[in-house]
Amino acid sequence: MNYFIKRVLEIIPVLFIISFIVFVLVFVAGDPVALLLPEDAPEEAVETLRTSLGLDDPFYVQYGRYVVNMLQGDFGDSFRYGQDAMSLVLERLPATLELAIASILVAIMIAIPLGIWSSTKKNSSIDLVATGAAVLGKAMPNFWLGIMLILLFSVTLDMLPVSGRGSFSHLILPAITLGTGIAAEMTRLIRSSMLETLSQDYIRTAKSKGLRTGIVVYKHAFRNTLVPVVTIIALQTSTLIGGTLITETVFAWPGIGQLLIQAVNTRDMAIVQACVMVIAFFVIVMNLIADLLYQVLDPRIRYK
Amino acid sequence: MGKKLWLFGLLMLALLIFVACSDKDSEGDAEDTNPGKAETGDENDRTLTIAIGADMVTFDVHDHINTSTEAIHVNMFNYLVKRDNETGEIVPDLAESFENIDDYTWEFKLKEGVTFHNGDELTSADVKYSLERVAYGEELRDYTNYNQIKEVEIIDDYTFRIITHEPEPVLLNRISRIASGILPSKYIEENGFDHFLENPIGTGPFQFVEWVRDDRIVFEVYDDYFGGKNPDWDKLVFRIIPENSTRVSELLTGGVDIAVNVPPADWERVENHEGTYLAQETSNRTLMIFLRSTEGYPTSDQRVREALDLAIDNGAIVESLLGGAGVPTITRVAPGNFGFAEHLYDTYNYDPERAKELLEEAGYPDGFEMTFHSPRGRYLQDAEIAEMVAGMWAQIGVTANIEFMEWSNFVELRNAKENKDAYLLGLGNSMFDAANALDYYSATRFEGETDYRNDELEELLAAAMSNMDPKERSEQYVRAQEIIAEDVAHIVLHQESINIGVSERINYTPTMDEMIYVETITKK
Amino acid sequence: MPDSLPMQNNLVKNSKWKRWLKLLLRSKTGTVGLLIVLTIVFVAIFAPWLAPYEHSVIDPLNTHKPPFWMEGGDMANVLGTDNLGRDILSRIIYGSQVSLLVGISSVVLAGVIGVLVGLFAGYFGGFLDAFFMRLADSFLAIPNILLALVMLGVFGPGLMTLILVLGVTNWVQYARIIRGEVLSIKERDFVRAAKTIGVKNRNIIFSHLYPNVISSFIVVATLSVASTIILESSLSFLGLGIQPPQVSWGTILSDGRDYLATSWWLATFPGLAITIAVLGIIFLGDWLRDVMDPRSVK
Amino acid sequence: MSQLLEVKGLKKSFDVTRGLIKRKKQYLHAVNDVSFSVQKGEVLGIVGESGCGKSTLGNLIIQLLEPTEGEIIFDGVDLRKLPPEQLRKKREDIQMVFQDPFSSLNPRKRVFDIIAEPLKTHGSYNKVELEHEVLQLMDVVGLNRSYLNRYPHEFSGGQRQRIGIARAIALKPKLIICDEPVSALDVSIQSQILNLLKKLQKELQLTYIFIAHGLPAVKHVSDRIAVMYLGKIVELTTKENLFTNPMHPYTEGLLSAIPIPDPTARKDERRLLEGDIPNPVNPPTGCAFHTRCPYKTELCERVEPEFTEKRDGHFTACHHPLKEGKGIISQHEKY
């Protein structure tokens, strides 16, 4: 409990630092006004807009205002949509979450069997193939894989919808695209973690009891590997969300990623700020959950 | 542990389902409108799905400068007058008739019985509200194109006058383009503008159903449309698919009926594919290279500019990079625009030998080095064109160092007037009037950026600006274009093409203004 | 004493280099990895001599030429040409320069920051540590592609910016790894021995801690060269990567993506180059991890 | 013999507070009010089972840990009061030999660098002198000179421990703390190292504090032995006294638990201590040993016995000290 509170309290400075980093970036980014107005807008119009947006104020005034507003969950209005940035971001969050969770499930479904399998058959040809496949999954750029999957499964085989969000079948290709890269990393980590676990004394104890290899591997070894695996999944949240940027673009998936890319391209900084804060918050919370799960999964920590 | 693991898996799954479901609720009946495969099913048969590259920006018709947003708006809002794409003439739309009363005043009569999607009838008050909102709203992005309007004077429910500050020869052009849609004043006054943005209504053939941002915008047919209910389509869906190849794939698999901006790479594929064809049309957008005439730059010398122009084989660019789609031109004003100069169109100057001579005359026998900025991914094959141009310049000894820029940085560069010798830019002209196009050659507008100045041209442009005599005004613009061409103020490359992939089940011919008029799209 | 498996202390007589060579040859993947990486480095260094053409020379009359084994292809352009008629092989050869440069320089930059922060924060602890770790948490919470995207959007893409941005976004992982190592190593008896001798803190950090953490850095750094190459291609996809006329594998791949269905070779060969390079680097990194792990070799 | 080190009322506690609600501060008193002194040229053995605080004590004396309370007077100066830079200089007089020969040597350094480090830190030698010194040190601890440029991983545990000893004696320190220097070694190697340490002590007139968890190792090198239990010294006396006439029941139990390598001496009637060592965070009231003590009375549960000199030079903390002759070696066997 004590630990939990401590971890939660740690989030505050972290969010603060993030907000500062983002604000500085936005500040440095300079003037969005030019992009807001038509290319032939007269000078006075630019000036008026700039003043009305408060962009003439010195850094500390702008930052102060930003922090005060942020504490109220207000990141200002999107220049592009003219709507509250935070609500625009939150509107997209479900889509991104859906994709992220589906990808994690895909990754888990690939990585856990593959990782365990290759660890129990260390250095065999199976292991080599599994390791090779894992590395390959990591080596393929996301967008390339996505386009290839579309060409294969949608255009050539006509099995799955090309893009968009809707039915379950819409989810399959993007989830595979995003899940593969993560599965690659996860497989490698599960394998090495399993290898380490399998060399532990208690595995020898389990074997000396006459347990079947299956029980030794899946009960004794994998349960211990679960602890790092949960951490990996949590740490992958960040990569995962990063990956959605690309995947969402390829598959026209209406999530945060697309919103953000558009926002960056149009210097819609309120959206950028809100996006980054929401994503960062989400990543932090996932890590927090992983930390807590850690305690559940590993009694050693409880007894420390 | 097995149990816990399963529990974990189940929780994740549950979360997924929850997220998926919770979102479906908000989508409402979007599920039904989901096109899936457009050819299948009776209902889908009456749904038109159009894939566009970027999301619509807003329903505030006055606060965007976005052609692709307007392309959607035209299906739910109407202008007072519209441009006939065939003839280029301005014809009445919401207006029954119009008349130029004096240099400052136009009188309009509205059609009677036009209703908004909520049933309210269209009156002069709506027009007054709409046009004055943008004419006075400094914070609106279209303000500068409408602040010429001084007032809208209501005569009666169906009659009103538009009064301008100065004589305004292009008023009709102004009110037949972006930001000219007429809004329901009563509805907005009652509910507030924010409510309107969420639940917009107009007078157009289709009414708003929902907008899932970055995903889709859904419309349904409006039964009481004053032009008659659309016979072919009950539902209209715009899907946002930013990635080119994905958009094309959707078209090929029948996921959408129309895919805009098909890249040249896929033209053959779309054309040859069973069930789709490529519809092409020249756009009103011209690709140009802006040269800096500022003292100290080699390009301030007319001979250098001409040499650079002569070095470019516009035909080769159009042929090899644009698959022949596109028209090489010397002027920015395209056919269908007021002030079009035919002898400068569909032609180009190419003579590398002469170019070398000119360079020598100008004192650059060995060429020179210059910086060439170009956006990337903004226009059809822009980066490739820039690279090819640089390659052609290299043939006459000019080394152009290309700096590609991400769009917002490019805009910033131009605004800061930090542009160097040359940059690539494509410009459209929603007014379809030379005034808008040639404005780019006036000295004051681009002081510090291009610094081009020709006093004769200045006078011509100023005179034409408020000349209410169409014939004389047209001549003035043609002359102006000749001067510009002689001066080689900018290098004009070609008129871009609109390239749209279309399903075989429908007839569609794109229009030059890049609007997507669903009324012109019919089932085969 | 426990009966440890009788496999340790077995390499006493070999010199260091021989030992490495022996360890390398023992691992098939390690050998393959090193060969791939050496080849790429070689290609990058000698690109101007190896490439048949200049990478940016366009040839409007010779576009979309397929590779030599296909109909219409010939040995003049072994891997075909792109939409501007540029030789794909030459572009890939030149592309290796930028891809490697970006990969290695940004990792080195991130490494220098990360290792220093990790060493000092880990060793001194206290406020310094707390501050840097919160900072690290902050960076970790922002996906690096996101941070890179925003920073490149703000500063404008370009080679130097890209290297700087990737350097700044990636220091965290090194800082955390190094700090973790330092925390465990500083409790090891040899560091305590140095303290009891009265060795100055600076010397403890640089002569005791640094040599012992640097191998973990090298392993992670190797692997992140691979992920940087992929990240660069993703940024190219978003239009924020290397800008032409400079050419990297990422830009060739991303430029070629529109042609995947028609002229597949445009995107396939750079994709293959990335895949092979990443494969090689990961194999090498894995092998380095195996041999540098103090537990695996005594 | 003059006094080299005096430890007075030394305490070290670690905060092990847990729980958020009902936050009760909890401390682990690793070293709890320990006092003793060490004479020049003497070897003081400190024994105790795991968790008794013996290693903490060693780390406190050598200033690797900051004491919570108490004084450490070394050579007439209170080490705790020295400013950092002076303390750093003073460190050349106190050195340590560590338990784990694998972790106590920097794996990335050659033997030469390891042994030369203290010399470089506190003296100014040129290269030749330095090498000469190092080679001499290697001779002293019985390392082949040809190993000069090898790395630690090329050595066995015993040889590594010799390197560690060479490093410790390089500065000719006045006091060496040996923290379980042989417990990680093979039996046949243990005796080599013990003999070496003993030889060096005699030849170089060194003073040792020799920490070990078992009496066998301590017995061989120590002059006096302190027995620790739960952070406290429970008995302190000469080696002879301890083995022949232990006074504290814990010492007796410790002695009798040692298996004797003589099958004929198997005695099933041996008195074994029952139970486990209590949790040091919540030590028992009164005498901390009372939970395991076969002689405990009601007094022991209530009152903590004082650590006092019960016989000449024989200190113990027990309400009911044992009679003479309870050791495992009878008096007449002495010498």
Next chain:
Amino acid sequence: MNDILLEVKQLKTYFFTEDGIVPAVDDVSFNIHKGETVAIVGESGSGKSVTSLSIMRLIEEPGKIVGGEINFEGINLNKVPRMKMREIRGNRIAMVFQEPLTSLNPVFTVGNQLAESIKLHQKKSKKEAREIGIEMLRKVGIARPDKVYDQYPHALSGGMRQRVMIAMALSCSPKLLIADEPTTALDVTIQAQILRLMRDLIKELDTSILLITHDLGVVAEMADTVVVMYGGQVVEKADVFTLFKEPKHPYTKGLMDSSPKIHEWNEELVSIPGTVPSPFEFPIGCKFADRCPHVMNKCKEEIPSLIEIRKGQEVRCWLHSEKVVDLE
């Protein structure tokens, strides 16, 4: 003799490492009778642990049993199918390891791990297994066994954990208990408790013990027969009294001399010079030749064989084989 429980005959377990073959156990033979305690003594690298793991068939890659027989109750364990071996493991032969902390799976409760083999080998239900498990914990001297049953290993002290390990090993009343350095990681007072516990329990359960240790004190306390190993070979084998009275092999003697004599005053410890070589560096002849005070030329050239110099005492040393030859 008919009451031989386990017969190890010329066991050879080699490790096929990339640096070469390591004969970790090389031609090891010994017998264990019913109810007997046999101790294998040796230092690190002597092959004593590998011997015990070979009996359990728990040798992992790159190790492999390359020769010899392990006859247990008339079955050659080296030949039985894996299924059958699993039935023997934990049931007929059980094992206790050195590190009670790492040998217990940290993420399962004591009870879970204890019940595992009871359920498996005795085909008991979960509830019955719990009762038996708690009974076993009580037997190994754990107070409040029903509480400990549901605790995780980390909540227990070292001594308790080793008691749990013993309870686990003895839960199916095995015929043979292999104890691999069972007390090395424990404090001396706890070690005494555990040794006594083991002695009491095997008497009660009529179990034989194969005790692996490096501590001659433990050997003297526990063993009936002693096998001394060095460099993967048996160098001396005798009953415990003979061995301690008259050790014949120089290594056995050295080992005894270098152990501190806690119960007598003697100042100087005699130590064996040098260190145990790495597995690749053993001499060609007698493996102890390099460290032996009585080394002869012959020792360096030829490996002596294990010879019975008197009833119940076998030595692998040229010193003694000569004598035997002389005698005859």
